[in-house]
Amino acid sequence: MDLHLKDKVIIVTGGARGIGKAISKALVEEGAITVIIDKSEETVKTLPDSSQKSHIFKADLTSYNACKDVLNEIVEEFGRVDGLVNNAGFNDGIGLEHGSPEKFIQSLNNNAGHYYYMMHYALPYLKESKGSVVNIGSKTSITGQGNTSGYVAAKGAILSLTREWAVELLPYSIRVNAVIPAEVATPLYDAWLKGFADPQEKLKQVSKKIPLENRLTKPEEIANTVLFLLSDRTSHTTGQWLFVDGGYTHLDRSIS
Ligand code: NAP
16 A cells, blocks of 8 residues: 655654654655654664665754754755654653652653644644644553653653644644554663563563563554554544554453
8 A cells, every 4th residue: 555655754753763763664665754853863874775765853852942943953954744753752660659749740841741842843834734643652651550650641641632632733634643552672662671680581471461462562563553644544533542552451461
């Protein structure tokens, strides 16, 4: 199926690693002009050779001024924005008992703040293109995880904002959807596993609880759904939360 993404200018936040990198690669393969915003420049070296169509902009998205500046730079270079994937995020483990009010607010800013900042500054261009937006959430905002109040509050807000923006932007035909992963094999996930005494054992335990094929989701499996939502093949889909999680959130995890 042709997704009609060729030459579309699509921004991916946190596109240098993990899920964002898989999304960026898939976009390049579809011929999109792929604009990555990340703290690291690693991606450019790792994208396929046909990647003249990928571009990286360095910015720390936790600052709204940085979001504004990088958006201006992107528009100056490419003249338009056809899509935005809000993906950058970090499960920073700011809990209730062992956290603090200051760290909680910081975590909200780090994980949800830039979704708003990027949308706010991209909006005039998305209005011109009738663009599509995909927000990456997390199953933790539905299931809870323990010891991570800041991250789950941010991810919950992202799901609510997906609905809120889908409604507010109806007059402009801008579609806004969310993709919700559960357990995905990425550098962030590896770092989390390394926090356990026996990471391999922990990985086995987690995999056993994922109903479909008892394995982690591959970043490419998230990317494929994101591209579908960005494309005009989903032209009447908005305000939706799509769980790409091997059934983790909704199916009975006690089945063997
Ligand atoms: P990852 O492997 O850590 O990749 C995230 C990328 O975003 C990294 O390159 C990171 O840079 C960058 N980044 C983070 N914060 C940034 C900021 N403030 N400014 C600029 N760049 C920033 O993470 P991932 O596992 O792919 O996760 C991507 C998204 O999926 C996140 O929103 C996460 O919450 C969500 N998610 C992941 C899983 C999972 O199992 N992996 C599950 C549920 C939800 P640095 O590495 O330099 O920090």
